[in-house]
Amino acid sequence: MSHLYSFIIVMLLSTACSSDSSIGPTINDGNEQPTESDPVYYSTDQFVMGADLSYVNQILDHGGTYSVDGEVENPYKIFADHGTNVVRLRLWHNPQWVQDEVYEDPEKPLYSGFEDVKKGIEESKTQGMAVNLDFHYSDIWADPSHQDVPAAWMEITDIEVLKDSVYNYTYQTLEKLNDEGLMPEFVQIGNETNCGMMFTNAPENFPSLNGCNGNWENLGAVINSGIQAVREISANSETETKIILHIAQPENAEWWFENITADGGVSDFDIIGLSYYSQFSDTPLSGLSSYIQSFRTTFEKEVMIVETAYPWTLENADNYTNIFGENSVEPNYPATNNGQLEYLTDLTRAVIDGGGSGVMVWEPAWITSNMKDLWGTGSSWENNAFFDFNGELEPGY
Incomplete structure (x- = not known):
């Protein structure tokens, strides 16, 4: 929607200015309050207003177009022009299935593989936006229920070898990016690692990284290997990269971070990253700020929402069934343009009230097109875009 981020920023300016949190956002002082027609943009040090644009390159390759007032524009530019200061991009180890299973075409790019992500980083930085590079440490989606071992590492049986593999992969990826001036400003070591990493399809002798089964020492050792690689590259880079550890839903975070810091021995990270989809969470929007404040106090880390979304309609643009349906609509936030805006505004206000450091919306550019994934053609998310x-781009309010 046109000026969505700008509008949210203006609405929240007075709230943010009144925040006295040491870790939370700070706003440049000024004698005049901005108006909706005079938007104020945050720097990433003040507050992250982010968008996960991982699908954009694939959509553009398959007929999707983005426009503002009827004029086709570069989607990265659209987001930068409307207040986005961080682009989040997922990275899969070797998504060969994109060519073999989805498109059955060896000439297709390996979307969310290194070259595709590098292209997204270049586009984002060209438009003046920072980048959050999300290492999934998998060849495919990693989430609380799916943390598959990359095919290249399936034969590993020794935790030391796995640590080295994670370190070398992380180091080499970032080294290549840094050499081209593309070092990300944020790096996620894992994606929604609620029970851990690399365990859902693991062979019997693969080192267990399942924290839900008590394997915190192994999990911590692997996470620390990734962290070490980030720190070493960042030390020789012009970019001082912040490290994010990411858990889905606030109610799961305290238990996880208590265990990973104590039994896992992980301490050298900067940000507690949370997925927050209130429709799937035990935490109502009204309780989000207190969780964030508690995490900041307990763990003395920044806290950021790195995934969230809300629908503006329940209609479909294609035959790919939408993930968010009727049961995803919250009371007082109808599935309309205004409902989406009000929800995201209130969520951002809750993060600021809790002293949080930012919000990243998940795939707000996943419009319908001829792109494919394993489950359909088009988009299962266009009603959240x-x-x-x-x-x-939806008209402003």
Whole structure:
């Protein structure tokens, strides 16, 4: 929607200015309060207003277009122009299935593989935005229920070898990016690692990284290997990269971070990253700020929402069934343009009230197109995007 981030920023400016948190956002002082027609943009040090744009390159390759007032524009530029200061991009180890299973075409790019992500980083930085590089440490989606071992590491049986593999992969990836001036400002070591990493398809003798089974020492050792690689590259880079550890839903975070810091021995990270989808969470929006404040106090880390979304309609633009349906609509936030805006505004206000450091919306550019994944053609998320079914940025309010 046009000026969505700008509008949220203006609405929240007075709230943010009144915050006295040491870790939370700070706003440049000024004698005049901005108006909606005079938007104020945050720097990443003040507050992250982020968007996960991992699908954009694939959408553009398959007929999708983005426009503002009827004029086709570069989607990265659209987000930068409307207040986005961080682009989040997922990285899979070797997503060969994109060519073999989805497109059955060896000429297709390996979307969310290194070259595709590098292209997204270049586009983002060209538009003046920072980057959050999300290492999934998997060849495919990593989430609380799916943490698959990359095919290249399936034969590993020794935790030391696995640590070295994670270190070398992380180091080499970032080294290549840094050599081209593309070092990300944020790096996630894992994605929604609620029970751990690399365990859902692990062979019997693969080192167990399942914290839910008590394997915190192994999990911590692997996470620390990734962290070490980030720190070493960042030390020789012009970019001082912040490290994020990411858990889905606030109610799961305290238990996880208590265990990973104590039994796992992990301490050298900067940000507690949370997925927050209130529709799937035991934490109501009204309780989010207290969770964030508690995490900041307990763990003395920044706290950031690195995934969230809300629908603006319950209609479909294609035959790919939408993930967010009727049961995803919260009371007082109808599935309308205004409902989406009010929800994201209130969520951002809750993060600021809790002293949090930012919000990243998940895939707000996943419009319908001829792109494919393992489950369908088009988009299962277009009703959560910031664009209408024709790829037009929604009108401002």
